[in-house]
Amino acid sequence: MRHRQAGLARGLFITFEGGEGAGKSTQIRRLAExxxxxxxxxxxxxxxxxxxxxxxxxxxxxxxxAEPFGPRMEALLFAAARSDHVEQVIRPAIERGAIVLCDRFLDSSRVYQGLANDDDSAFVAMLERVAVNGMMPDMTLIFDIDAEIGMRRAAARRGAGEADRFEKETLETHRRRRDAFLAIAEKEPERCIVVDASESEDEVEQLVTAAVFAALEVRTAAAGGKREAG
Structure with missing residues (x-):
């Protein structure tokens, strides 16, 4: 019997955010398993x-x-991609009662596009409302790590591969992004949980597991189902 039948009538939408090299992908895989x-x-x-x-x-x-066309063009492309992603994948999964684990979502746009030009913050917020269309995360785990350490990790991960559009930017830019993610967590503590990503993979996994299964207990209990321990 799936746990949905024990009380998860509506699914749980969890997003994983943070700077380059924070280890989000590893933790998503472990949590999913x-x-x-x-x-x-x-x-x-x-x-x-x-x-x-x-x-x-x-x-x-x-x-x-798209970089030569400026940050607004990139923001538009992200919004178009997000709208399709939400309507074709995320919303149907949540409606059937699934747990959705998403590597980056709206907070990355707030940080990566919103910081490109302070004048674009309102523009990014407008695109966010349209693209998300009410599908806000129930929980966001923000993986926090020193930008320099994160960039070293990212470089080790890709090996001889070429840095992508965002990895190649300056260390100071990555530091500003780290500060922006932490500011989001401070502003929205009911949704965001900051995870110390400088710890070992096993220690980070324990933090993630505790946070997610606590949320599942609350969701299941609220629906009148059996509480489950992680």
């Missing part, structure tokens, strides 16, 4: 991408092909 072993219907997805339409735009964005 754990949730599936517990019987939860679990969907892992990512941005930019996650749906056929959005994946088509992913290469354009990460290759830097």
């Amino acid at each position: 754990k949730l599936r072993r517990k019987g939860y219907d679990t969907l892992v997805t990512r941005e930019p991408g996650g749906s056929p339409g959005a994946e088509a735009l992913r290469h354009v964005i990460l290759s830097g092909a």
Whole structure:
């Protein structure tokens, strides 16, 4: 019996955010495996991408092909990709009672596009409302790590591969992004949980597991189902 039948009438939407090299992908994979072993219907997805339409735009964005057209063009492409992702993948999964784990979502746009030009913050916020269309995360885990350490990790991960559009930017830019993610967490503490990503992978996994299963207990209990321990 899936846990949805024990009380998860509506799914749980969890996003993973943070700077380059923070270890989000590793933790998403570990959490997904754990949730599936517990019987939860679990969907892992990512941005930019996650749906056929959005994946088509992913290469354009990460290759830097849109960079010469300025941050507003990049923001528009992210919004178009997100809208398709939400309507084609995320919303149907949540409505069937699945747990959706998404590697980056709206907070990355707030940080990566919103910081490109302070005058664009209102523009990015407007695009966010249209693209998300009410599908806000139930929980956001913000993986916090010193920007210099994160960039070293990212470089080690890609090996001889070429840095993408965002990895190649200056250390100072990455530091500003770290500060921006922390500012979001401070502003929205009911949604955001900051995870110390400088710890070992196993220690970070324990923090993530505790946070997510606590949220599942609350959701299941509120629906009158059986509480589950992680």
